[in-house]
Every structure is written in C-alpha cells, then in structure tokens.
Amino acid sequence: MNERPSPASATSGGANQPPPLAGYNAWSQDRILRPAVEREGGSWIAERAQDMGGLVGSERLQTLATQANRYPPELKTHDRFGNRIDAVEYHPAYHELMALAFGAGLHSLAWTEKRQGAWVARAALNYLWNQGEQGISCPVTMTFAGVKILRNAPALSAQWEPKLTAKTYDPRPLPVAQKAGATIGMAMTEKQGGSDVRANTTRAESGAGGTWRITGHKWFLSAPMCDAWLVLAQSPGGLSCFFLPRFTPDGVPNAMRIQRLKDKLGNRSNASSEVEFQGAWATLLGEQGRGVPMILEMGVYTRLDCAIGTAGLMRQAQSQALWNAAQRQAFGKLLKDQPLMKNVLADLALESEAATALVLRLCT
Secondary structure, three states, rough: OOOEEEHHHHHOOOOOOOOOOOOOOOOOOOOHHHHHHHHHHHHHHHHHHHHHHHOOOHHHHHHHHHHHOEEEEEEEEOOOOOEEEEEEEEOOHHHHHHHHHHHHHOOOHHHHOOOHHHHHHHHHHHHHHOOOOOHHHHHHHHHHHHHHHHHHOOHHHHHHHHHHOOOOOOOOOHHOOOOOOOOOOOEEOOOOOOOOOEEEEEEEEOOHOOEEEEEEEEEEEEEEOOOOOEEEEEOOOEEEEEEEEEEEEEOOOOOEEEEEEEEOOOOOOOEEEEEEEEEEEEEEEEOOOOOOHHHHHHHHHHHHHHHHHHHHHHHHHHHHHHHHHHHHHOOEEEEEHHHHHHHHHHHHHHHHHHHHHHHHHHHH
C-alpha cells in the first residue's frame, strides 16, 4: 500500500526561494569600489583586496560569522579553585575571525605602509570585511585608533606600538612583553552621565613614580579581553585620560573587575562589559584636564571606521537585494524585471555608490 506523504514533506520545498549568496568575490565583482580605490590612490592594494573579497564572499566566512554571533561570549569571573580571573570566553569562530582580520592588517595598514594611498587601501579592506562580519570591528578600530593616541606618550608608544601593529592575533592573557600581538579598548561611559563624560565620577589618585590608581565604575567597557584600555577619570586637574593595561609592570593582573557582559541586540560576537576599577594601576596620557580632547582624537579615527563599515554594510545589503531579485519571481516575472522593484534597486545602488565614493574621499 502506498503511503501518503506527510504534510511536512509535501509543503517544505524550496520553490521560488534563492539559494544563499556565497562563492563570489566582493572585490572583483564591485564595479564601483575598484575604480574608486584607484582614483583615490590606493590601487596597489588590489591583490590583497582580491584575497579579501574572496574571503568575504566565501561560505567559510559566512559560517564563522554565524557561529560567532549565535554563540556569544561568556563571562568567567572565577576559576574552579575560586581565584578571580575576569575572563571572557569566546566561541572558536570569533578567534578565527580576529586572526583573519588582524592578519590582513585591518588595524594597522595605515600606520605601517609608508606609501601614498595607505589610508584608502586600508579603507578598501575594511569596507570589504564589513560585508562579512562586523562584531570584531570594535577591537580592530580601537586598536587602530589607540596607536595614534599612544604617540602622545613616547615611552609607552615605543613599548606598545610594535605589538599593536603586529599582524598577529594573540588572545592569551599575558603581560604585553610576552605577547606576539596586542589589542586596545576604551572605557568612558558611566551610569549617571552617558555621553556626558564630564559627569564621570571615576577618580584617579597619583601614586609613586608618576603612576596613578583608578577607582570607580564604568557602565561600558568595550572589548574586555583587550590588553589595555584608555580610561577617563577625574584627577586633581580635571577629567583626564589614562592608559590602563591588563597587567601591571610587575606582571600582576590589574585591579579591574568585570561585573557583567551586556546583553545586546546587535554586535553580539563582540563582548561589551560593565566593570569596577579597584585602585587599578594606570599612566596619565597627556596633561591633566585634557581627557576629553584626547578621547575625541581617538573618536576621529573610530568614527572614520564607523563610516567605512556603514558603507560596507550598505554594499552588502545591495548585493543581497540584487541576488534575491534576480532569483525570485512574483506576478509572472523575476523581481528585477518588475518596474517598481527596478526603482527600489536603483535607489539602493545610488545610495551605496555615494557612500562608497564619500568614505574613500574622506580617507585621502
């Protein structure tokens, strides 16, 4: 006797549904990005951009991005012996994404390439990367911007810049001298002030040898597994900027306690945290009372990356829309052949092209 098909098998076909957009090259197939990069003086990045474009369009990167966001980081405050460790554990996909991004120099190319168009070239790679996964862009851009800020303190810069610009991702919790590469984050926001950082109450007290001790609470500390952070705190001379490493100079973990990880709507692959500083060791950057200008300088570079990343996201949205419209039918035609859909796709293309041209011009 023939069995009747179950309801699921009878209705679960994939008719008129496009397959996932994968197996393409986001660089070679972008007729807007390539001439824009050449026009702005970064054409020498083409070979590396070709590699990045292939990676971004691959099923491999899409799988890594899915895993890193589906299995978000977890906070481990203590080890099994009861020792405080303040560690954030990530899915292996996150670490692989970080290794790929740092290996491509997304964080450092503008500082290490001493030739014309280095900023445009770096923007092209970041533009492509953000079409694949955006969560790790937080530690990438803060490390990139932190290099410039540390140059205000030549001794610190000499020690840290080689590690911050290295094309090696090293997640091990060790003093910077023992690491192959390092990352940097920031901590500004507090509960009572939000964006009004002048309302911050975290305080800095001077100690021996020109060092400082930071005590207080931060409502947001980005990327809590970085090797150091730029921290705003009130010193006797006003709101100031401090460099606070994960380990003190004698190799002891610094007195930073992670209270919790933020439960976020987006950017889930990257951890954001709430922390307490309990007399944490730090070094003053610049002059007392000049913390806001110092952080604003860092913000110039991180906001540039926000613009680059946004343009990349717009391009990915356009790619997905074009792919879907070329595969799916409605009312007897492919969507791309429907007059109203053509208007929508044209508007998307126009906005994306404008964003691409603008952000690359900003980087010249």
